[in-house]
């Protein structure tokens with residue numbers, strides 16, 4: 001059972017959106033926080049508001065992750081919980097996703113987690129405890145239309161979290177994968193900008209604070225999947241049980257997007 005009071009917590013991608021909401025919620029639970037982001041100025045504002053220690057920089061590259069872990073260890077003494085939340089969505093379709101889009105998505109959405117775990121897990125195994133949280137996405141369980149870079153790398157993020165949980169769970173390392181659908185942040189397309197979101201509607205989109213609430217609830221229950229949209233559990237079960245029927249449903253959805261936008265995905 002996680003006692004947040006006094007726990008040393010790092011949250012990446014914390015300058016805004018879901019990361020800032022998680023940092024705020026964990027601070028309210030009594031955690032001591034290090035917040036990280038590439039956006040130095042908004043990060044400083046979040047840090048000032050929460051009394052957190054900011055580390056500006058790239059939380060995905062090998063050097064950036066090492067610098068963050070070192071700075072956080074210096075500040076906190078021990079890192080008890082790592083929330084790898086930084087993520088990016090790049091490109092559109094096949095023709096609209098460049099080699100750079102694929103490479104950047106792989107670095108931020110997958111390798112950032114691998115690099116953090118490489119540095120944290122040895123110490124956590126030594127002391128017999130640690131908690132690793134990955135912000136993946138419902139796209140990592142169900143796939144998403146539109147952006148193949150996002151669908152693939154979020155599956156990778158979820159798979160890595162699953163691998164960590166399966167491999168080290170019995171040795172004191174707890175792992176969680178946060179898998180929301182739409183959340184109202186800068187990443188989420190507003191009405192009129194997002195073809196898929198416009199077709200399926202914006203009603204189900206949550207606030208970042210709802211994701212933070214789901215994280216705290218799910219950690220208390222010691223469950224792996226953090227599902228701020230509970231219906232994702234049913235979709236995931238349906239996809240597993242009736243994969244072809246699920247795919248036909250996705251194809252119908254893509255057709256509706258094609259008809260709404262009057263263009264085909266290249």
Ligand SMILES: NC(=O)c1ccc[n+]([C@@H]2O[C@H](COP(=O)([O-])OP(=O)(O)OC[C@H]3O[C@@H](n4cnc5c(N)ncnc54)[C@H](O)[C@@H]3O)[C@@H](O)[C@H]2O)c1
Nearest residue numbers: 013017018037038058059060086087137182183185186187
């Ligand atoms: N918004 C949604 O609908 C939604 C749904 C499911 C999952 N997610 C995931 O939630 C996480 C947070 O996204 P958000 O919606 O708050 O979007 P956001 O764009 O508002 O926040 C992402 C933050 O990550 C930071 N970041 C990106 N690359 C970084 C790097 N290399 N190093 C350090 N910081 C970096 C950005 O500067 C930004 O502050 C992401 O992993 C995203 O994929 C979002």
